[in-house]
Amino acid sequence: MIRHHPPFEMIVDYATGVSGEGVALAVATHAALCPMCRAQIADVEAVGGALLEEIEPAPISDGLLASIMDRLDDELPADARKPRPDRETARLIPSPLLRYVESSLADQPWRSVGRMFHEVRLPLSGKNVKASLMKLRPGSLMPRHTHRGHEVTVVLAGGYRDGDQQYARGDFSAKDSADMHQPIVDDDGECLCLVILDAPLRLTGAVGRLVNPFLRI
Numbered sequence: 001m002i003r004h005h006p007p008f009e010m011i012v013d014y015a016t017g018v019s020g021e022g023v024a025l026a027v028a029t030h031a032a033l034c035p036m037c038r039a040q041i042a043d044v045e046a047v048g049g050a051l052l053e054e055i056e057p058a059p060i061s062d063g064l065l066a067s068i069m070d071r072l073d074d075e076l077p078a079d080a081r082k083p084r085p086d087r088e089t090a091r092l093i094p095s096p097l098l099r100y101v102e103s104s105l106a107d108q109p110w111r112s113v114g115r116m117f118h119e120v121r122l123p124l125s126g127k128n129v130k131a132s133l134m135k136l137r138p139g140s141l142m143p144r145h146t147h148r149g150h151e152v153t154v155v156l157a158g159g160y161r162d163g164d165q166q167y168a169r170g171d172f173s174a175k176d177s178a179d180m181h182q183p184i185v186d187d188d189g190e191c192l193c194l195v196i197l198d199a200p201l202r203l204t205g206a207v208g209r210l211v212n213p214f215l216r217i
């Protein structure tokens with residue numbers, strides 16, 4: 001059962017189309033696994049749609065219309081991309097995320113970061129946002145860290161404990177610069193997460209000083 005959901009502001013930003021690409025990807029991935037948040041997004045979209053109907057339509061210039069059509073054309077190839085994941089990947093990766101993963105998990109160019117985790121970067125268009133899949137070793141203690149920006153995590157397999165909270169598949173975590181935390185991966189299996197960072201982590205412990213260079217955006 002999913003216990004941790006995006007904050008309501010993130011749902012509203014997502015439903016009204018103002019989230020950044022990284023956070024939007026995390027919210028969409030969570031919502032694909034969470035009927036409650038899907039319903040909330042639909043509600044916000046319905047309210048937004050009703051408000052739009054009350055606004056007097058303004059004439060659209062031919063130039064604007066052409067540019068919108070151009071942008072739609074540009075975006076089509078990404079949507080039309082056909083990932084060919086294996087069964088394990090299709091089981092673990094919800095469809096909004098599959099477009100970014102593109103192939104099977106086993107075929108990703110995993111990069112080992114210390115002994116604690118493997119990481120593969122996902123292609124986002126924004127430069128100040130980093131999206132990664134991380135495979136965390138069972139029982140590993142992540143370096144204690146804080147953030148300059150936001151760290152958003154969606155658990156895709158396995159689980160971890162952070163303070164007194166347990167996180168499992170589908171759970172969503174949003175941390176900001178006020179939160180210092182040190183997640184501990186469950187003993188009984190690897191934990192696979194989608195992690196979005198919109199600014200580099202600041203690691204605070206001795207291990208953190210060693211790992212720090214690897215975690216820069």
Ligand SMILES: [Zn+2]
Binds near residue numbers: 034038
């Ligand atoms: Zn939810």
